[in-house]
Amino acid sequence: MSAGCLLGIDIGTTATKVILVDLEGRLLADVSRPANLYSPQASYAEEEPIEWWANLCSALPECLDRAGVQAGQVLAVGVSGMVPTTILIDQEGRPIRRSIQQNDARTPAEIEFFKSQTDEADVFRRTGSAITQQSIGPKLLWLAKNEPQNFARAAWVMGSYDYINFCLTGQPVLERNWALESGLYDLHRQDWDDHLLSLARLRRDQLPPVHSPSEVIGRVTRQAAQATGLAQGTPVVAGSADHVASAFSVGLKENGDLLVKLGGAGDILYSLDRLEIDERLFLDYHVIPGLYLINGCMASSGSIIKWFRSTFSPDLDYPELDAEAAEIPAGSAGLVLLPYFIGEKTPIFDPLARGVLFGLTLQHTRPHIYHAILEGISFGFKHHLEVLAERGFGVRMVRVANGGARSALWRQVTADVIGYPLEEVAHHPGSSLGAAFVAGMGVGAFQDWSEIEKYIHVAATTYPDLERHARYQQLFPLYRQLYEANKANFTRLSHIEGLAGGE
Structure with a gap:
């Protein structure tokens, strides 16, 4: 030492x-x-x-x-x-x-x-x-x-x-x-x-x-x-x-680097080498001088999975739910979920939005619904990537972190939906590592920001299945249309609930 x-x-x-x-x-x-x-x-x-x-x-x-x-x-x-x-x-x-x-x-x-x-x-x-x-x-x-x-x-x-x-x-x-x-x-x-x-x-x-x-x-x-x-x-x-510290500590250090955080809320952060603002996303300074972080935050993601398990499957743990749903086909046999269970932050900023499970039939089972939840959350991430693509922001590399990254099924569904390989960061200490490295840069203990890589260990890379990705490309416009078609109904429902609450 x-x-x-x-x-x-x-x-x-x-x-x-x-x-x-x-x-x-x-x-x-x-x-x-x-x-x-x-x-x-x-x-x-x-x-x-x-x-x-x-x-x-x-x-x-x-x-x-x-x-x-x-x-x-x-x-x-x-x-x-x-x-x-x-x-x-x-x-x-x-x-x-x-x-x-x-x-x-x-x-x-x-x-x-x-x-x-x-x-x-x-x-x-x-x-x-x-x-x-x-x-x-x-x-x-x-x-x-x-x-x-x-x-x-x-x-x-x-x-x-x-x-x-x-x-x-x-x-x-x-x-x-x-x-x-x-x-x-x-x-x-x-x-x-x-x-x-x-x-x-x-x-x-x-x-x-x-x-x-x-x-x-x-x-x-x-x-x-x-x-x-x-x-x-x-x-x-x-x-x-x-x-910001968390994103850097998993290796977001160049233009086009992207982080998907599979946590209770769903975060997506994108490293950019110039100042750009978009009203659909948040903006932060990167810890690296001259870089910025465009970031999105979905109000709920893993919290929906937690709700589903505690409400409908309290006797099963998460790996068991994953195993049940592992063979469900892309599209969950016609189910599409809107993951707006507590409204939504980016990219729609609609506090009145609600969760929707569209396409239910008597043939659907618990594994179908669980799989549709994973897909709906992943569609939320894809929506953010569509916003980035509209602005001409290309993706160089995607890393995935937080507790949900331990689920092979969630990682695979996410990769299949967004169409990019996901590099899982193992044993990630989180923001505190980024803060420690920033301190080291401040006192000259490191010569370059790229030295953060010595602390990062990629456990596995999850590659998208191209056939399933093609299926999700067909379903994504429906996902988007479901929100637009129900936007007025979300407002109407909130008014009805407000009247009921006042009685």
Whole structure:
């Protein structure tokens, strides 16, 4: 261990994760602590930043001990986390209240106010972000209106990993993806938009300086060293948004690289070497200077599979469901599923959309329906690829990760539907690995971003079956037409439910 090691930290929704890696591609140790999500009212999503820091102070000594590493051997620290969370910090550096999470939906009135005071299309062109429930501005306005005393005490506003960086270094900073996803930042001028700040009732001095991921933003203070077991003076970089760090850590490092994440929600991320915005997709800065990440997020994917199993097959585990459906033909004997079980984010942005199982007959069985679910989720990924193709964005390589990637059937159906080989990344530590590598780049431990490949192990490549792919090419237009044909009915159903709820 004479060469030293790197520390990666991820502030996740359900856990705080810490890893140590050496410079040769080996994971030395990893430790996690659970985190709690609070929903004191319907549509609220909050977490306790102090809990994240307590988790880190607990997990770090254990991680060092498991790795057999002395604190002085840690060359640098990188932190990733959920984005864009909203945390108010007082003048003494303490969180004033719980964080408001990125998926919190308490601000419909404030969102409408922002829209009424702006040209939405112009805001999107300037900031790269639509005005949605994820936007920071409406949440700050909600705080100013509903918690004026808390809002008045705020010296700074920052995000999840920015707060941990602050605890480690005493330096208030923002990483540039928080700025971009806030919806308050003009990405062309690389500066805050004063009109949008005024709508949020926010002053410029409440927003810390914006830094790139691998910039060293400070060093571990004496107090933080005592609390965590790290060595005083250890460099800390600005870090990264969790999904950006995760995409990089599976090898998205060149124009045209694509990641499909088979998780509870379905994420798809595409690496691009120029700034392009599309109202159907999200945009982030890549950790690699000069690159961007276009990304899509389907509201539900693996969560549908989990719902199906718990509701209809609680006695079977997932491998058994896979085995049952393995011989079902492409198209599931005439079944097509719309996977909009909790509305949909990208690329249709329709919160009123619903799940649809089209084509049911008395001949269909549980395996048919399970297989149709996998196909419907895969059609959702294909829809994103169609959007990319419309923009002329070619695909160089596709990697697949997250828990669903362990299912050979889900991987095969996905490959068959989208028509690309899928490289499965084995034993993927996730965002914390990306954060650790970014820290290494920040202190010169690596010479090139391509060195991330030494940490990546492709377990298997799943190739598409061309005959099944041809069948899915025929079915995909029907999948798309099903949504368009039912869009008005989704709205009508929501109105009926609203009336029923009020009786």
